[in-house]
Amino acid sequence: MVTAELAATMPALVLMLTVALGAVSAVTTQLRSEHAACMAARAVARGEHPAGSMPRAAQLTVVTEAGMVRATVQAHMRLGGAALPVIQISAVCVAAAEAGEEGKEDREGKAPP
Secondary structure (H helix, E strand, O other), rough: HHHHHHHHHHHHHHHHHHHHHHHHHHHHHHHHHHHHHHHHHHHOOOOOOOOOOOOOOOOEEEEEEOOEEEEEEEEEEOOOOOOOOEEEEEEEEEEEEOOOOOOOOOOOOOOOO
């Protein structure tokens, strides 16, 4: 009797485990996307190339307007197997663009010579 009941509930347990692992993966991807967006926004604000660890199959969009740099990272992922839905994960980070070379302070906070 117990074996038959366990066999009947096993697919539901596997589905729940798959969804739970997919949710953990989605949260990890969200955190990595937020980190990548902030690193890219800061790099572009400093005038550097946006390089960093992006989530798998993610797209980075950087827009600079009115002295502000906005970086957006978008990724699509499945919660589990092919039968489960695809979710879109996005993160946005904004940084103020640094001033031009004149009057610019170096990283220690001192004025250039």
